[in-house]
Amino acid sequence: MSIRIGTRGSQLALWQAHHVEKKLQDAGYATEIVTIETKGDKILDVSISKIGSKGVFTEEIEAQLENGQIDIAVHSAKDMQSTLPEGFELIAFMEREKPNDVIISHKKNLQMNGTTPFVLGTSSTRRVATLKHLMPAIETTPVRGNLQTRIRKMKEGACDALLLAYAGVHRMGYEDMIVCEMPLNMFIPAVGQGSVAIEVHESLENKKSEAIRSILNHETTEQCIRAERSFLKVVDGGCSIPVFALAQIEDNQLSIEGGIISLDGSDKRVKKFSGEIKASEELGRQLAEEILSSGGERILKEIKNKINEK
Numbered sequence: 085m086s087i088r089i090g091t092r093g094s095q096l097a098l099w100q101a102h103h104v105e106k107k108l109q110d111a112g113y114a115t116e117i118v119t120i121e122t123k124g125d126k127i128l129d130v131s132i133s134k135i136g137s138k139g140v141f142t143e144e145i146e147a148q149l150e151n152g153q154i155d156i157a158v159h160s161a162k163d164m165q166s167t168l169p170e171g172f173e174l175i176a177f178m179e180r181e182k183p184n185d186v187i188i189s190h191k192k193n194l195q196m197n198g199t200t201p202f203v204l205g206t207s208s209t210r211r212v213a214t215l216k217h218l219m220p221a222i223e224t225t226p227v228r229g230n231l232q233t234r235i236r237k238m239k240e241g242a243c244d245a246l247l248l249a250y251a252g253v254h255r256m257g258y259e260d261m262i263v264c265e266m267p268l269n270m271f272i273p274a275v276g277q278g279s280v281a282i283e284v285h286e287s288l289e290n291k292k293s294e295a296i297r298s299i300l301n302h303e304t305t306e307q308c309i310r311a312e313r314s315f316l317k318v319v320d321g322g323c324s325i326p327v328f329a330l331a332q333i334e335d336n337q338l339s340i341e342g343g344i345i346s347l348d349g350s351d352k353r354v355k356k357f358s359g360e361i362k363a364s365e366e367l368g369r370q371l372a373e374e375i376l377s378s379g380g381e382r383i384l385k386e387i388k389n390k391i392n393e394k
């Protein structure tokens with residue numbers, strides 16, 4: 085009996101699906117990859133924050149999970165909304181890569197010391213706001229599309245450099261273009277960044293689901309991302325809100341650092357909580373509540389108003 089693996093068709097998504105396929109095959113399973121086009125793949129001329137609807141990259145895939153055309157769906161963990169539609173769940177988080185953001189460029193002599201102006205391409209509100217906070221002199225411009233498209237646009241002159249997740253750059257083999265790695269304490273990543281998540285529908289046989297989980301899940305990564313996702317769920321931002329959180333485990337303790345930043349980068353709330361690993365989700369909730377009650381709620385409201393104006 086073969087495991088049918090659903091995925092989007094971008095090169096990054098396919099890399100992730102093949103990564104999953106290899107692990108399942110090594111464990112003795114036959115597999116099949118099913119490529120599914122989503123609304124988010126079709127609409128390329130509008131920024132995601134303007135499409136706005138939840139699940140633009142997941143709806144078509146979830147339809148196939150529900151009717152059993154595929155057994156599992158492979159996603160970048162960070163692309164998954166904090167609350168899945170009724171009946172769906174994430175059963176595994178694969179071992180996380182370095183979660184950092186990085187700047188890549190095709191220009192070998194790119195100067196980032198402020199002496200020569202340069203334009204950085206990114207469509208992420210989190211990245212734009214964090215840049216404005218840390219390096220207000222840097223100009224940004226929205227660049228959309230999959231990784232290959234963005235790199236092509238950069239080379240055609242849309243921007244001098246791109247700000248991206250290390251994980252995607254690494255998986256696609258563009259590491260030699262990295263000019264700067266953002267430090268984790270200053271540039272906290274998006275929830276789930278760097279890990280691949282496995283989604284199923286409740287109609288999948290329990291035995292199958294458990295077998296797949298035991299092959300693909302990475303315990304430490306799972307605890308960390310469950311903490312981050314529980315933070316995200318309380319903040320309830322949606323994908324275009326600049327929130328961020330990173331959990332890490334050290335000496336049997338889980339610590340989670342995260343917060344929210346205003347769109348213009350002027351107002352930022354960051355806090356850190358640590359505790360027992362088994363309290364991961366509680367720690368995420370605590371972080372969210374503390375961020376919201378210490379000014380985050382007002383920042384969030386302002387951001388939502390601004391986004392709705394557009």
Ligand SMILES: NCc1[nH]cc(CCC(=O)O)c1CC(=O)O
Nearest residue numbers: 160162248249251252277278279
């Ligand atoms: N938003 C798109 C997206 N979703 C996952 C990744 C990278 C891979 C990952 O974080 O696991 C990317 C590209 C990027 O943000 O640079």
